[in-house]
Structures are given as structure tokens and as C-alpha cells.
Amino acid sequence: MSKIYSRSITREIRKSFGRFAAIIAIVALGGGFLVGILSSTPDMKATADKYYRDFAMSDYDIKSTLGFTDDDIAALSGIDEIDKIMPGNVMDALVIVGSDNQMSGRIYGLDLDNLTVNRLELKEGRMPDSASECVIESPTSYTEDVKIGDTITVSAENDDVDTTYAHTEFKVVGIVDSPYYFCSNREPSSVGSGRTGVILYTYRDAYKTDVYTDLFILTHNTENAFSEKYESYIEKVTEKIEKVSDARLAARYDEIIDEAMAELQEAKDTLESEKAKAESELDKAQVDLDRGQREYENGLAQLDAAQKELDEAKAQLDAVKPQIDEAKAAQAAGYPLSNEVLAQIAQYDAGIAQWERGTAELQK
Secondary structure (H helix, E strand, O other), X not given: OHHHHHHHHHHHHHHOHXXXXXXXXXXXXXXXXXXXXXXXXXXHHHHHHHHHHHOOOOOEEEEEEEEEOHHHHHHHHOOOOEEEEEEEEEEEEEEEXXXXXXXXXXXXXXOOOOOOXXXXXXXXXXXXOOOOEEEEEXXXXXXXXXXXXXXXXXXXXXXXXXXXXXXOEEEEEEEEEXXXXXXXXXXXXXXXXXXXXXXXXXXXXXXXXXXXXXXXXXXXXXXXXXXXXXXXXXXXXXXXXXXHHXXXXXXXXXXXXXXXHHHHHHHHHHHHHHHHHHHHHHHHHHHHHHXXXXXXXXXXXXXXXXXXXXXXXXXXXXXXXXXXXXXXXXHHHOOOOOHXXXXXXXXXXXXXXXXXXXXXXXXX
């Protein structure tokens, strides 16, 4: 039976060999497409994973509203799976490009000389030499209105500009690619239009704060970033990070409270010291005021006594004035005067001059 079937199949193939060959070709082509489609996803995942590894893309970006300290970094470094931790400051702010082009900006303050995580690939220009310079993400939809040579200024409309930033103007000196931003869609932003217009990188010295806002963490993972093994690995590490985070959050909260209480106590001590100083100065001023009041009252008494003496002298001078006037008139008419009368006239004139001087002194 099988021989007859085989002969029948062979005759049919010989009779319609062209159609048979076409069917074989279609099946082969379909199989090839299927194999290609099935292999493209692993290839794309492998390519992306290699890119992430080549530029040390972070497995975690941890943010804190309380700020991270070196103690937090040390605590997280104790987790066996963690390879590298790169601290930084990242904030969204309204920025002005050029003279009037306002947009939302994301400002990274990093140790650009030692990027161990999320390494930047310089595409054009150069890297910054100081915190007054910056590089920006490649000119996709992120940076369509920004170019090398432009100046980016942190807008005064932002809150606490003077206390947050040590530099508010950045000259664009280069364009980079970052593994952290591989999508052309704009990032959401907490300011402005709600979409990030430019992403810039500069030195951490651009910020005044003593703590970090972000920690970029790279693990020892060797699995493909798109695999289930990677997800399981990350879940395990996440649990450890959360345990450390809970402990450090409590410690950090206590640190902030202690710092605040220390500053409050210092302010109280300063207030008490200044208060005591002020009271001492007030007491001294009161003593000086009382002494001055006594001197003033004594002066008034002396003035009154002097005025009284002047008034008495004036009265005495007025009493003899008629006789002196007559004597002076007689002298003017040529009548001889005795030495006694001449002496009285001289004494009177001297008295008048002294009274005038005394009156002038009292009126000063």
C-alpha cells in the first residue's frame, strides 16, 4: 500500500512540478520571514542591552525630598548587589534661552569628571570646564530651539533661585547623548508647560545645596535588561534598598530635626546674648541719661543764678545811669570832672560791657 502511495505522489509531482516548486518556495519564504521576525526581538533586546552596558545606564534613580548625604550612600553601598552609586542634583526650572525664549529646563549637577553611571557620549563641541558651562541633550524634540553658543539662564520667576543655584547662567559648549534619554518624546516637567524643553548637564558646583537630590545606582547584574531573570534580580535588590531606605529615612528625619533644633537653640542663645547686651547698654545709657539730666538741671540752675546776677547788675547799672549820663553830658560840654567822677564813668562802662558779654553767653 505504501509503495502504491509513493508512486502516486511521485507521478503527481512530475505532472505538476512547477506548482510543487512554487508551493515549496512559498513555504520556505514564509518560514524565512517567521524566523526573521522571531529573531528580531532578541536581537533588538541584545543591542539595547549592550548599549546600556557600554554607557553604564543606571538600574535605579532614587530621589529624596529630604536630600541624600554621604551616610546614605555608605548605607546603600553595603548592599552586595550594588556596584556603583553616582550622586547628583537634578531639578526642573524655568529657563530662558538667549534673551527671550522661555521653556522648562532640567538641570543636572554632576561630577562630570567622573561619570561612573549614565556616561555621556559627546556628539559635538566639548565638555564643560566649569559650572558656568553646560552640555545639552542631542537636538531632538528635547532641544529643538537650543544650540552650541547659546546662553541658558535660570529665570527669576523660579522660587529660591538665590539659595538654590550658585550659577544661574550657563553657556552651551557641547551636545551629548545619554543612555538615560533614548526616546524622542519630551519628558514631563514639574514647571512651565509640563514638558521639558531642554536637558542640560553641568558641574554640581552650580548648586548651593550640601545634599544630593538623586542617587543613580548601577548593580552587578549580568542578565539581559529585558529578561525575566533581570526583573527577578531587580525585585530582590529593590527589597534590600527599601529596607535601607526605611532605616535611613528615619535617621535622616532625626538629623534634620536635630539640625533644626540646634539652629533654633543657637538662635535662642544669640537672642539671649543680644538681649543681655542690649539691656546692659540700655542700663548704661540710662545711667548716662540720668547723669546728663542732673548736669542739665545743674546747668539750668547755674543759668538761672547767672541770669539773676545779670538782672541784679542791670538793675544796679540802671540805677546810676541818669547820673552817669549827666556826667558824660557835662564832660562833653567841656566841664571839668573830678577823678572820682571819671572813675565812676569808667566803672559804669566796664559794668555795661561785662553785662553785655554775660547776656550774650547766656543766649548761646
